């Protein structure tokens with residue numbers, strides 16, 4: 249049985265999947281140099297036809313009412329039957345969600361049509377907080393389309409999810425992207441740690457020590473923001489959360505928190521918890537977090553970590 253919270257708590261993952269992702273096409277109008285899906289400009293001749301796709305959705309519906317289905321790609325908008333597929337799945341009791349690419353095809357009218365067809369969520373990729381950084385990462389112009397689609401989703405009443413890749417090229421901008429996620433009124437920030445497959449092999453991952461700091465920061469974001477935070481390819485997010493919970497207890501719990509994780513909890517004689525919790529006044533951090541010493545201290549590594557309110561929060 250799943251140990252997830254909320255509506256997913258009743259889900260028996262021995263009997264049905266938490267989520268079904270159907271990559272409906274390999275076609276995409278963008279050509280991001282890191283594309284995991286090796287997207288191409290044209291649709292592949294072996295893609296499922298509309299009727300084959302509907303039979304696939306019939307099969308998905310047999311898992312039970314409310315099965316979550318993600319229509320991904322490539323760019324699902326490259327299929328002209330996308331709205332039809334969403335409507336069909338919705339009629340069959342599936343929870344249909346769509347992850348379109350940030351192209352000029354992603355117009356407010358198409359977002360609105362997906363909403364009318366019953367799409368339950370729109371997921372957009374945002375890998376930089378500005379046109380310059382996002383488009384540089386994508387190697388394409390897609391920032392404006394993405395922002396317009398995020399606003400269109402809000403206007404159409406589709407809950408929005410923002411997906412962000414964490415790698416050496418994006419990690420410094422996570423705080424600013426977090427601000428965008430908040431501004432869009434998104435319900436979920438889905439943070440993908442780099443999976444070096446497909447063209448994703450061209451990107452550099454972040455070092456494990458920095459990933460640990462990012463995890464702690466993401467837990468702070470999750471606690472502070474109205475939107476949820478979800479990680480992919482980062483199971484240690486959960487371990488960091490358990491350690492954070494454990495550290496609220498006594499010393500035995502602290503010792504237990506570090507056992508077998510490779511990360512030591514604070515020990516007697518290390519910096520006091522008061523020091524660890526010391527906060528940097530907003531904007532006052534002037535140096536690299538590893539040396540400035542003015543941010544709150546990591547409770548697990550004993551190294552400084554700037555808060556999400558100072559200049560360089562993710563270390």
Ligand code: SF4
Pocket residue numbers: 276277278279280282283284285286287321322323349350
């Ligand atoms: S938008 Fe997505 S599917 Fe399209 S090329 Fe970029 S990463 Fe690949």
